[in-house]
Amino acid sequence: MTNSSRFIIAASLLFSIPFASTGMAATAQVTVTDAWMRALPSSIPSGGYFNLHNDGPRQITLIGARSPGCGMLMLHKSENTGGLARMEDVGSVDVPAGGTVKFAPGGYHLMCMEAKPAIKPGATIPVTLLFKDNSSIEATFAVRNASGK
Numbered sequence: 227m228t229n230s231s232r233f234i235i236a237a238s239l240l241f242s243i244p245f246a247s248t249g250m251a252a253t254a255q256v257t258v259t260d261a262w263m264r265a266l267p268s269s270i271p272s273g274g275y276f277n278l279h280n281d282g283p284r285q286i287t288l289i290g291a292r293s294p295g296c297g298m299l300m301l302h303k304s305e306n307t308g309g310l311a312r313m314e315d316v317g318s319v320d321v322p323a324g325g326t327v328k329f330a331p332g333g334y335h336l337m338c339m340e341a342k343p344a345i346k347p348g349a350t351i352p353v354t355l356l357f358k359d360n361s362s363i364e365a366t367f368a369v370r371n372a373s374g375k
C-alpha cells in the first residue's frame with residue numbers, strides 16, 4: 227500500500243467520508259510475502275506457502291484460494307500427533323488485527339490438487355486468496371523444486 231492510499235483510508239475513518247465502507251474490505255489491509263509453491267511430480271499435490279499480514283484494525287478471515295495452476299486449491303493444516311504426520315482441511319484461518327499467520331511446511335499450507343504443467347520450478351503462478359467479507363487478493367507465487375529451491 228502506498229503512503230497516499232494509507233492516508234486516504236485513515237482520513238475516511240476520521241471524517242466518516244461516505245466511501246469509507248470500501249476501505250474496510252479485507253484486501254485493503256492485507257499483504258502477502260514470501261509466497262512460493264513446491265512443484266512435485268504430477269500426481270502428488272503441491273504445497274503453497276506464504277506469510278499473511280493483517281495491517282488493519284480488525285480481524286480478517288481467509289476462507290479459500292484458487293489458482294489457474296491448480297484443479298483445486300485447498301486450505302490445509304499439517305499436524306504431528308504422536309509422531310504421526312497428518313493433514314486436514316481447514317474451513318477458515320483467522321488473522322488478528324496487526325498479526326501475521328505463516329503458511330509453512332509442517333503447519334498451515336495451501337494444497338494444489340491436480341497441478342497443471344504451469345507449476346514448474348522457476349515459473350510464477352497467480353493465486354487468489356478469498357476472504358470472508360467477499361473480498362479477495364491476488365498474489366504471485368514463485369514455483370520452487372522439491373527441495374524448496
Ligand SMILES: [Cu+2]
Binds near residue numbers: 302303313335336
Ligand atoms: Cu495438505
